[in-house]
Amino acid sequence: MKKYLKYCLSAGLLLALSIGTVSTVSAESKVKTYKNCTELNKVYKGGVAISSSTKNKGGKTKYKPFVSKALYEANKKSDRDKDGIACEK
Known part of the structure; x- marks a missing residue:
C-alpha cells in the first residue's frame, strides 16, 4: 500500500510540473x-x-x-x- 501511494504521488508531481512548464511556454509564444x-x-x-x-x-x-x-x-x-x-x- 505504501509503495502504491508513493508511486501515485510521484506521478502526480511529475504531471503537475510538466503542465506548469507547458503553460509557461505557451504564454511566451503569444x-x-x-x-x-x-x-x-x-x-x-x-x-x-x-x-x-x-x-x-x-x-x-x-x-x-x-x-x-x-x-x-x-x-x-x-x-x-x-x-x-x-x-x-
Whole structure:
C-alpha cells in the first residue's frame, strides 16, 4: 500500500510540473512581433515600454505607453532612440 501511494504521488508531481512548464511556454509564444510602428500603434497607441519607470528621451508624447518587457523585447527593432520605449507616440 505504501509503495502504491508513493508511486501515485510521484506521478502526480511529475504531471503537475510538466503542465506548469507547458503553460509557461505557451504564454511566451503569444507575444506578437509587429512589422512596423504603424501596426503596433493600432493596438498600443502609446507604444510599448520595457518597464514602468522608463522615461521618454524624445520629448512630449500624446499617449502613455503599454508596459510589457516581453512585448518590448519582441519589437525592440522599432525603438529608434533606444530609450526603452518602442514606437512612442
